[in-house]
Amino acid sequence: MRNKLAAGRARLSNPRIQIRKIKKLTTEDVSALILNTSPWSNLGFTKKDAKQMAKTSQDRELLGAYVGRELVGFALYKFGFLGGAYLGNLVVKGSYRGHKIGEKLMRAMETQVFQKSKNLYLCVSSFNKGAQKFYRRLNYKKVGVLKALLVKKHDEYLFRKSRGPIRG
Numbered sequence: 001m002r003n004k005l006a007a008g009r010a011r012l013s014n015p016r017i018q019i020r021k022i023k024k025l026t027t028e029d030v031s032a033l034i035l036n037t038s039p040w041s042n043l044g045f046t047k048k049d050a051k052q053m054a055k056t057s058q059d060r061e062l063l064g065a066y067v068g069r070e071l072v073g074f075a076l077y078k079f080g081f082l083g084g085a086y087l088g089n090l091v092v093k094g095s096y097r098g099h100k101i102g103e104k105l106m107r108a109m110e111t112q113v114f115q116k117s118k119n120l121y122l123c124v125s126s127f128n129k130g131a132q133k134f135y136r137r138l139n140y141k142k143v144g145v146l147k148a149l150l151v152k153k154h155d156e157y158l159f160r161k162s163r164g165p166i167r168g
């Protein structure tokens with residue numbers, strides 16, 4: 001039992017993370033990672049939304065974070081948004097947060113996006129202070145407020161990282 005616990009802790013303190021492109025998410029993947037966790041729980045996400053996200057994932061760009069064969073996070077984004085790409089969803093599984101997996105996903109996505117375009121955008125909920133701090137640390141700037149975009153009582157903040165004007 002003690003060995004099992006020690007092994008579990010070692011895995012968490014130094015997880016071997018692999019970031020790779022994947023083709024699609026299953027409803028089970030999405031449900032396991034986003035249901036019953038903030039911000040989606042505060043925004044009223046249900047299994048139906050998880051199913052929809054899984055369905056749209058096959059038409060978007062997708063990066064998965066793996067520890068062994070376990071999917072522990074993903075970044076789902078698309079091109080064709082104001083001279084760049086839009087990050088629709090970023091999540092790291094609760095027990096793996098704080099191990100720079102989110103940062104690795106962002107860096108891998110930025111490499112892809114800035115090869116082809118000048119901007120990366122994302123929305124973050126007004127109550128999601130942890131994620132705002134995370135994005136600010138990665139040099140994303142708040143460029144707008146989308147009042148009550150998803151639900152009545154919360155706003156969405158539009159964040160952007162830019163490599164310069166679209167026309168140079």
Ligand SMILES: CC(C)(COP(=O)(O)OP(=O)(O)OC[C@H]1O[C@@H](n2cnc3c(N)ncnc32)[C@H](O)[C@@H]1OP(=O)(O)O)[C@@H](O)C(=O)NCCC(=O)NCCS
Nearest residue numbers: 090091092097098099100101102103123124130131133134
């Ligand atoms: C935001 C998120 C993707 C960051 O991934 P991560 O692997 O924990 O990030 P990193 O280890 O690279 O960076 C850690 C930083 O993330 C931020 N953070 C936000 N929520 C966090 C959480 N629940 N646990 C740990 N860090 C969190 C903190 O700023 C933290 O920095 P600190 O350690 O100095 O406090 C992840 O916490 C997550 O999935 N949160 C819930 C979903 C979410 O808010 N997604 C963004 C929607 S716009």
